[in-house]
Amino acid sequence: MSDNEYLCAESETVKAVLEKMPPDEMLYDLAELFKIFGDTTRVKILYALFESELCVNDIATLLGITQTAASHQLRVLKTNKLVKARKNGKMIFYSLSDDHVTKIISQGMEHIEE
Amino acid sequence: MSDNEYLCAESETVKAVLEKMPPDEMLYDLAELFKIFGDTTRVKILYALFESELCVNDIATLLGITQTAASHQLRVLKTNKLVKARKNGKMIFYSLSDDHVTKIISQGMEHIEE
DNA sequence: ATAACATATGAACAGATAAACATATATGCA
DNA sequence: TGCATATATGTTTATCTGTTCATATGTTAT
Numbered sequence: 444m445s446d447n448e449y450l451c452a453e454s455e456t457v458k459a460v461l462e463k464m465p466p467d468e469m470l471y472d473l474a475e476l477f478k479i480f481g482d483t484t485r486v487k488i489l490y491a492l493f494e495s496e497l498c499v500n501d502i503a504t505l506l507g508i509t510q511t512a513a514s515h516q517l518r519v520l521k522t523n524k525l526v527k528a529r530k531n532g533k534m535i536f537y538s539l540s541d542d543h544v545t546k547i548i549s550q551g552m553e554h555i556e557e
Numbered sequence: 558m559s560d561n562e563y564l565c566a567e568s569e570t571v572k573a574v575l576e577k578m579p580p581d582e583m584l585y586d587l588a589e590l591f592k593i594f595g596d597t598t599r600v601k602i603l604y605a606l607f608e609s610e611l612c613v614n615d616i617a618t619l620l621g622i623t624q625t626a627a628s629h630q631l632r633v634l635k636t637n638k639l640v641k642a643r644k645n646g647k648m649i650f651y652s653l654s655d656d657h658v659t660k661i662i663s664q665g666m667e668h669i670e671e
Numbered sequence: 672a673t674a675a676c677a678t679a680t681g682a683a684c685a686g687a688t689a690a691a692c693a694t695a696t697a698t699g700c701a
Numbered sequence: 702t703g704c705a706t707a708t709a710t711g712t713t714t715a716t717c718t719g720t721t722c723a724t725a726t727g728t729t730a731t
Contacts, residue, residue: 457615460608464619465666470604471597472669473662478595482689483588490584494574499708501571505578512690514709533698533707543668548587550664552579554657555586596719613678626720628679647677647728 479523480547484508484516488537489544492526496538593637594661598622598630602651603658606640610652 464470480486487506491497497505503513517537520526527540539545578584594600601620605611611619617627631651634640641654653659 456609456611457619460605460611461619463608464601464604469666469669470600473665474595474597474600476665476668477591477600481588481592481595483585484689486584486588486591487578490578491574494577495570497570497574500706505571505575509691510708511692511710514707515689518709535708543664547661547664547668550657550661551587551590552583554590554661555583598719614676623721624678625680625722628677629719632679649678 476523479519479525480551482516484512485520486548488513488516488520489525489539489548492537492539493545496529496536498534498536500534502537590637593633593639594665596630598626599634600662602627602630602634603639603653603662606651606653607659610643610650612648612650614648616651 480489484506488502491502491505499513499517500510502517503510506513517526517528521528521537524540525544526537529536529538594603598620602616605616605619613627613631614624616631617624620627631640631642635642635651638654639658640651643650643652
């Protein structure tokens with residue numbers, strides 16, 4: 444049939460799947476996105492922001508972490524456009540940047556609750 | 558008003574958010590779930606399985622990784638109930654265990670495509 | 672029984688990463 | 702201007718994680 448180097452399955456299937464695979468770069472970006480949700484601190488922050496915008500210190504207090512830790516994670520979230528920041532005097536209020544975040548987390552929750 | 562240790566925001570807000578937060582364990586599990594999607598190899602495997610069930614060697618070939626690497630990641634996916642395995646002689650065919658996987662990935666993709 | 676194939680497992684190594692600590696920037700107030 | 706507050710940044714460290722290599726298990730055919 445063909446000159447496969449292995450024999451375990453039909454090359455037709457492999458070929459068909461290969462054609463439908465999105466480009467590597469897209470899959471890489473997708474993994475990077477999920478990686479951001481893959482940390483307890485960040486998930487907690489996002490979940491907290493479901494309810495209302497919050498300043499850094501509130502987030503830190505809420506989660507029982509240091510201000511530094513909160514700031515570092517907020518930076519990650521902001522860099523990846525999952526949260527946006529609003530400045531008000533000394534304080535910076537963070538909020539979810541769009542409802543995709545909510546949807547993704549909700550979908551994940553559904554999978555957990557079983 | 559109250560005896561906050563910090564002064565940047567109203568404790569009312571923090572209190573309200575705190576009450577609506579899911580238990581820590583649930584948020585931990587949620588992060589653990591997303592962590593699994595947060596790896597290029599695993600995302601590729603899952604995406605490949607969108608199309609059809611595949612044996613280990615096919616997956617390895619498809620992604621251009623070693624059989625060992627594929628096996629290790631499939632173990633992670635199986636342990637976390639994201640894929641299931643079907644044995645057929647020498648071969649083991651893996652497939653998605655439920656459509657939550659598809660939904661979660663699709664939701665992620667939507668966020669990427671912007 | 673033995674050889675070839677398909678997959679799994681265990682250990683070791685390298686790269687990634689989250690938290691902690693110290694410090695810097697910036698804003699508001701006396 | 703000087704001081705306290707709010708947040709950010711840089712660096713180091715400890716931990717985690719994915720891959721590789723070597724090897725083991727299990728299956729089929731001759």
